[in-house]
Amino acid sequence: MYGELDPGVPLTIRGIAAEFGVSMTPAREAVRRLAAEGALSLSSSGRVTTPNLSPERIEELAALRALLEPELASRALPRAHMALIERLHTINGRIAEHVAKNDIAAYIRTNLEFHRTIYLRAQAPAMLALVETVWLQLGPTMRMLYMTRTRTDLQRHHRMILAALAAGDEPGLRLALRADVTQGLKMLVG
Amino acid sequence: MYGELDPGVPLTIRGIAAEFGVSMTPAREAVRRLAAEGALSLSSSGRVTTPNLSPERIEELAALRALLEPELASRALPRAHMALIERLHTINGRIAEHVAKNDIAAYIRTNLEFHRTIYLRAQAPAMLALVETVWLQLGPTMRMLYMTRTRTDLQRHHRMILAALAAGDEPGLRLALRADVTQGLKMLVG
DNA sequence: CCCGCTCGTTTGTGATCACATTCCTGTCAT
DNA sequence: ATGACAGGAATGTGATCACAAACGAGCGGG
Numbered sequence: 001m002y003g004e005l006d007p008g009v010p011l012t013i014r015g016i017a018a019e020f021g022v023s024m025t026p027a028r029e030a031v032r033r034l035a036a037e038g039a040l041s042l043s044s045s046g047r048v049t050t051p052n053l054s055p056e057r058i059e060e061l062a063a064l065r066a067l068l069e070p071e072l073a074s075r076a077l078p079r080a081h082m083a084l085i086e087r088l089h090t091i092n093g094r095i096a097e098h099v100a101k102n103d104i105a106a107y108i109r110t111n112l113e114f115h116r117t118i119y120l121r122a123q124a125p126a127m128l129a130l131v132e133t134v135w136l137q138l139g140p141t142m143r144m145l146y147m148t149r150t151r152t153d154l155q156r157h158h159r160m161i162l163a164a165l166a167a168g169d170e171p172g173l174r175l176a177l178r179a180d181v182t183q184g185l186k187m188l189v190g
Numbered sequence: 191m192y193g194e195l196d197p198g199v200p201l202t203i204r205g206i207a208a209e210f211g212v213s214m215t216p217a218r219e220a221v222r223r224l225a226a227e228g229a230l231s232l233s234s235s236g237r238v239t240t241p242n243l244s245p246e247r248i249e250e251l252a253a254l255r256a257l258l259e260p261e262l263a264s265r266a267l268p269r270a271h272m273a274l275i276e277r278l279h280t281i282n283g284r285i286a287e288h289v290a291k292n293d294i295a296a297y298i299r300t301n302l303e304f305h306r307t308i309y310l311r312a313q314a315p316a317m318l319a320l321v322e323t324v325w326l327q328l329g330p331t332m333r334m335l336y337m338t339r340t341r342t343d344l345q346r347h348h349r350m351i352l353a354a355l356a357a358g359d360e361p362g363l364r365l366a367l368r369a370d371v372t373q374g375l376k377m378l379v380g
Numbered sequence: 381c382c383c384g385c386t387c388g389t390t391t392g393t394g395a396t397c398a399c400a401t402t403c404c405t406g407t408c409a410t
Numbered sequence: 411a412t413g414a415c416a417g418g419a420a421t422g423t424g425a426t427c428a429c430a431a432a433c434g435a436g437c438g439g440g
Contacts, residue, residue, distance in 0.1 A: 012390085012391065012392090013391075013392065014390085014391070014392090022424075022425090023424055023425045023426075024392090024424095024425080024426085025215075025423080025424050025425065025426090026423080026424065026425095028219070028392080028393085029218075029219060029222055032219055032222075032223060033222060033223055033226045036223045036226065036227065037226065037227070038316065038319065045391090045392080045431070045432055045433085046391080046392045046393075046431090046432090047391075047392080047432085047433090048392095056313075057315075057316060060314050060315075060316045060317060061316055063261075063314075063317075064316060064317060064320065067257060067258070067261060068257070071253075071257055123246075124250050124253075125247075125250075126228065126247060126250045126251055126254060126324075126327065127250060127253075127254060129228065130254065130320055130323065130324075133320065133323075134316075134320075137316065202420080202421065202422090203421075203422065204420085204421070204422090212394075212395090213394055213395045213396075214394090214395080214396085214422090215393075215394050215395065215396090216393080216394065216395095218422080218423085235401075235402055235403090235421090235422080236401090236402090236421080236422045236423080237402080237403090237421075237422080238422095
């Protein structure tokens with residue numbers, strides 16, 4: 001999810017088991033769960049790799065984010081108090097630091113934390129779970145996407161989200177999230 | 191998914207293993223995968239039951255269907271040829287038979303087949319997978335919902351979907367799907 | 381120089397087992 | 411009659427093992 005692994009990296013159950021100091025059974029369980037969610041891809045012979053997403057698949061996952069996240073934000077809006085917006089500002093500051101240090105994994109992690117912080121307020125656990133499934137699938141690819149991104153406009157959309165939250169502007173909030181979520185896609189297509 | 195199990199039914203790994211003539215390992219794997227998707231719920235001690243959904247959760251899942259399924263239908267629309275609509279008519283006929291025979295599981299299964307047939311045309315596997323996750327979560331509850339439903343208006347929305355598909359009417363299609371998907375919810379609330 | 385084959389190694393799968401925890405049933409005291 | 415309690419049965423978990431399939435390195439032939 002956090003882009004710590006590149007796409008196409010092969011993983012083995014025994015390797016994971018050794019890495020975490022457990023036996024094969026729990027490692028296999030985790031792998032199969034993640035594969036079922038699309039976070040890992042299983043070759044026909046059962047071999048496991050991080051997914052190598054086709055452009056069409058990326059477009060589809062971005063469309064899902066663009067569909068689900070504005071809805072979550074909209075549901076969070078009525079409950080967005082000042083303390084929440086404060087917290088989001090703080091997270092945004094951390095994002096800026098990670099960008100400055102060029103720490104991609106930390107940037108992705110904190111960026112998702114920003115979004116998750118909003119969505120937790122929506123009190124919609126099933127929706128949040130679906131969105132996180134999408135994040136999981138996009139993880140390894142996001143690293144590549146963000147590595148080539150110019151850094152200046154990374155935070156613009158987050159500022160728009162915060163402004164819309166503060167103003168209680170529901171259509172603006174949906175628009176800002178849609179823009180934030182789909183910006184990565186445009187880079188890829190271009 | 192097909193409403194063959196009531197909500198709250200307890201399941202055991204050994205029981206499932208015996209039922210399918212396998213050992214505990216694959217049975218456990220399947221249970222954990224389904225639990226991860228929300229299709230089964232795990233008690234704190236690891237015990238497994240079919241989920242007992244709260245009204246809020248049902249509302250949320252219905253909202254997800256209402257969000258995702260019109261999108262899928264809209265993506266399928268440009269590729270909806272006559273042969274597809276023919277096929278959907280046939281499926282609709284089978285639905286009528288199951289309703290007449292009061293076979294709830296078969297009705298649910300065929301109803302989902304109707305929807306899935308449309309969505310397969312959308313060429314959006316990730317979206318379809320998410321929708322099926324939602325179906326999976328709603329499965330045991332759908333049985334209860336449909337048991338109390340009046341039978342007359344069950345097919346009305348499907349006819350509206352078919353008409354919109356044939357006419358290439360995109361807004362009408364989205365509306366018809368939204369209505370079809372959320373009709374069950376209204377019963378529950380009332 | 382390239383392609384195909386072979387054999388040893390790696391890997392996933394399913395089965396079985398020991399163990400700790402939980403659940404349930406039957407009993408007994410109040 | 412009701413509640414607590416104790417003991418046995420049932421359950422999930424993680425580990426280990428045997429086996430078949432797949433992979434890959436190395437070799438030989440064209």
